[in-house]
Amino acid sequence: MPDARFPVQEVSGVPVVIAPEEIDITNAVGLRTALLESAARGHGTLVVDMTRTTFCDTAGLHALVAAHKRTLADGGQLLLVLAGQAVPRVFAITGLDRVIPHFASREEALAHALDGPLPST
Amino acid sequence: MTVADPDSVEARLRDIQSITDTALSGLDANRLLAELLERTRDILRADTAAALLLDFSSGQLIATAAAGLEEEVVQGVRIPVGRGFAGRIAAEHRPVVLDRVDHTSVLNPILWEKGIQSMMGVPMVAGGRVIGVLHVGSLTPRQFTAEDVELLQLAADRAAAAVQSMTAQADRVAVAALQRSLAPSALPVVAGAEMAARYVPGTGAVGGDWYDVFTLPSGELGLVIGDVAGSGLAAAVIMGRMRSALRAYALETRDPAEVLARLDRKMQHFEPDALATVLYAVLEPGLGLMRICLAGHFPPVVALPGRPAELARVAGGMMIGVIPGAERPVTTLRVSPGTLMCFYTDGLVERYGEPIDDGLARLRQVVTAESPDAACSAVMQALVGRESARDDIALLVVRRLAVPGPQAGLVTLGEVGAYA
Numbered sequence: 001m002p003d004a005r006f007p008v009q010e011v012s013g014v015p016v017v018i019a020p021e022e023i024d025i026t027n028a029v030g031l032r033t034a035l036l037e038s039a040a041r042g043h044g045t046l047v048v049d050m051t052r053t054t055f056c057d058t059a060g061l062h063a064l065v066a067a068h069k070r071t072l073a074d075g076g077q078l079l080l081v082l083a084g085q086a087v088p089r090v091f092a093i094t095g096l097d098r099v100i101p102h103f104a105s106r107e108e109a110l111a112h113a114l115d116g117p118l119p120s121t
Numbered sequence: 122m123t124v125a126d127p128d129s130v131e132a133r134l135r136d137i138q139s140i141t142d143t144a145l146s147g148l149d150a151n152r153l154l155a156e157l158l159e160r161t162r163d164i165l166r167a168d169t170a171a172a173l174l175l176d177f178s179s180g181q182l183i184a185t186a187a188a189g190l191e192e193e194v195v196q197g198v199r200i201p202v203g204r205g206f207a208g209r210i211a212a213e214h215r216p217v218v219l220d221r222v223d224h225t226s227v228l229n230p231i232l233w234e235k236g237i238q239s240m241m242g243v244p245m246v247a248g249g250r251v252i253g254v255l256h257v258g259s260l261t262p263r264q265f266t267a268e269d270v271e272l273l274q275l276a277a278d279r280a281a282a283a284v285q286s287m288t289a290q291a292d293r294v295a296v297a298a299l300q301r302s303l304a305p306s307a308l309p310v311v312a313g314a315e316m317a318a319r320y321v322p323g324t325g326a327v328g329g330d331w332y333d334v335f336t337l338p339s340g341e342l343g344l345v346i347g348d349v350a351g352s353g354l355a356a357a358v359i360m361g362r363m364r365s366a367l368r369a370y371a372l373e374t375r376d377p378a379e380v381l382a383r384l385d386r387k388m389q390h391f392e393p394d395a396l397a398t399v400l401y402a403v404l405e406p407g408l409g410l411m412r413i414c415l416a417g418h419f420p421p422v423v424a425l426p427g428r429p430a431e432l433a434r435v436a437g438g439m440m441i442g443v444i445p446g447a448e449r450p451v452t453t454l455r456v457s458p459g460t461l462m463c464f465y466t467d468g469l470v471e472r473y474g475e476p477i478d479d480g481l482a483r484l485r486q487v488v489t490a491e492s493p494d495a496a497c498s499a500v501m502q503a504l505v506g507r508e509s510a511r512d513d514i515a516l517l518v519v520r521r522l523a524v525p526g527p528q529a530g531l532v533t534l535g536e537v538g539a540y541a
Contacts, residue, residue: 003249022473025328025352025512030249055473057512062350062396065443086476093477094398094417095439095447 006034014113015039016047016106023053023060032063035078036070044076047109051083056090068100077101079109153283154186158255161276162188165269167257169237172245172280173200173207174253177355182207182254190258192231204228207242207254214251216243216270222258232258241265243274247285255280292354297322299357308334311342313408316519317493319501323468323513329356329397330466330515331364335371340406343371346418346464346517347399359395363388363441367401377401377414378438378449385416385441396442400464404456408521411454411462416441419465422481422488426459426523430488432481433462459523461490468512469504480504493518 005027009016015038023031039046046067050056056064068078080102082088091097103109154172162170169189173182182200184193203212205228210217219226219240222233232240235258242256255277259265308316318332329349337343345367349360366387370380381401388395400421402413413421413433417440424430433454439447456462463484470480487503488496496518505514 025323033249055471057467057471058348058350058396058398059352061440065396065440066394085478089477093419093437095437096417096443099439099443 003030003034006031008034008038011047011110012114013043014045014047014110015041016049016110019048019050019053019056021052022055023063024055024057025059028059028063031060032066035063035067039067039071039074039076039078044071044074045079045113046071046076047079047081047106047113049081049106049109050087051081051106054084054086056087061090061094061096064100065096077113079103079113081106081109153287154280155188157276157280157283158186158188161255161273162257164276165257165272168260169235169258170256172253172255173198174245174284175202175211175251182211185253190231190235192235193229196231198229198231200228206232206240207256210242210244210254210256211251214244214246216241216274218265218270220262220264236260239263239265241270241273243270243277245277245281245284247281252281252285289353295354296357299354299361309336309342311336311408313522313524314342314404314519315493315522316517317497318518319497319514319516321468321501321505321514323352328352328513329360330468330513331360332464332515332517333364333368334517334519335368337371337375337403339375341375342404342406342408343368344402344404344464344517344519345399346466346515347397348418348466348468348515350396359392359397362392363395363397363399367399371401371403375403376451377403377412378451381414381416381438381441382447382449385439385447386445388442389445392442394442396440398440398467402464404519409456411456412451413454414438414449414451416447416449417443419467419470419481422463422465422484423454424461424463424488424490425457426490428490430461430463430485432485456521458521459490461488461493461496461518461520463488463496463500464517464519465500466513466515468514469500469516471512490520493520496520 005020007018017034017038071078078100080100082102158170158172171187171190171193172185174185176183180202184198187194200208202208206217206219206226222237222240227233237258237260239262240256240258242254244251245253245255257273329351331347333345335343349356367384370383374380381399398417400415400418402411404411413435415435415438420433420435422430423433435452436450438449470477470484472480483504487499497516500516
């Protein structure tokens with residue numbers, strides 16, 4: 001059952017999960033479930049729109065890394081839309097910015113998802 | 122067979138509710154469940170009732186309590202999620218009714234050997250996740266109705282809430298004990314250095330933050346601070362494993378990058394879902410140089426006497442648990458006499474609706490090259506204040522004692538090695 005806290009849109013078959021403003025221990029498990037479910041529904045590739053996210057602690061990163069690993073294992077990719085300063089800063093400190101592809105806008109992320117070798121149709 | 126009259130259904134549900142309420146104050150989870158199962162069995166006029174709780178690490182349902190089916194518990198029955206009757210309920214997150222019980226529909230031979238003819242089971246859900254399965258069985262063929270299922274679901278919801286709450290409570294006690302046993306009871310006494318530390322559990326859940334200080338056979342001093350993602354007992358247990366694995370690798374090699382690389386490999390192999398940030402630094406015996414390696418962790422804040430504190434310029438490296446063979450740069454810092462170094466976890470500097478850099482700036486403003494204990498107190502006072510933080514916080518402060526001599530300052534010597 002979809003979790004109302006994490007709305008999912010679908011653009012040309014690519015699920016786009018809208019991340020909340022704050023991701024922490026209180027909602028990270030829910031986010032993880034939402035991401036894994038969306039990944040399973042699509043072709044393996046998944047966009048997480050973190051445009052409105054201003055806070056993401058290690059619990060949030062845990063959810064994103066889990067989804068990143070799952071999409072890779074399924075032959076897809078986790079693509080992030082990052083805006084503002086807070087989340088990119090966390091990604092830089094943790095090194096995740098070098099591992100998980102990220103884009104400044106949803107359009108760029110979707111273009112990458114659709115133009116790239118994946119998803120295969 | 123259905124339950125006769127709605128009033129009595131409600132009355133009996135109230136009975137179930139009252140059991141859970143009383144139980145919360147005293148009984149342990151298993152006894153509460155046993156009590157609840159007997160009531161449920163009576164209300165539904167069934168012959169057996171059993172509760173299986175999900176063990177998240179193995180993905181198996183473990184028979185935890187039973188009424189009329191005690192052998193399930195005694196024999197430690199385990200059902201993989203997705204398989205058999207109970208496994209299907211947990212996987213599909215919905216009630217299942219079986220009119221025929223045999224080896225094709227039920228995995229557990231105890232059930233059909235016992236002569237159970239009909240069964241129904243529902244998921245136990247807490248916080249949006251399945252935490253177990255509750256089922257009842259009848260020794261005579263019987264058609265369980267929608268009302269029966271609904272009643273069982275209500276009992277399961279109450280059982281789930283009670284189990285969850287008691288597990289959380291037991292977890293908190295266990296985690297607190299674990300944290301106490303793992304934090305160095307006394308920081309080592311090192312000539313020429315002073316140290317102090319703080320650990321404060323968050324309000325949300327006790328987590329996986331830790332710090333560690335140990336002397337090495339080389340005469341060097343190892344300094345560790347880390348943060349395991351997640352919370353509760355699961356995170357604390359992983360933290361304990363990481364802490365002792367890091368200590369073991371620190372004895373094997375003097376290179377901090379190699380220590381973290383081995384730790385990363387170990388975690389990725391044995392706990393592939395674990396994710397953590399770790400800082401490991403090795404201070405040479407004279408305390409004048411520190412080799413430091415960051416695995417996704419914040420750099421220390423460093424203060425020299427009479428100078429504003431700064432965020433040390435240390436090359437960053439990947440968190441533990443992300444990719445195999447991550448590059449692990451080491452930065453060497455010169456630590457002049459009187460220098461104070463402050464190591465911390467994200468709970469200290471991360472605040473909702475505020476850039477991390479603001480938190481880091483506040484930390485820099487309050488850290489001065491004073492006694493480590495006073496520095497810890499000042500930091501906690503300024504950054505935590507009176508309101509408990511949601512995340513847990515670890516803080517470790519080490520100062521090289523001032524001795525007469527030239528004041529060289531803190532200089533980044535650059536990367537002296539990288540592990541790929």
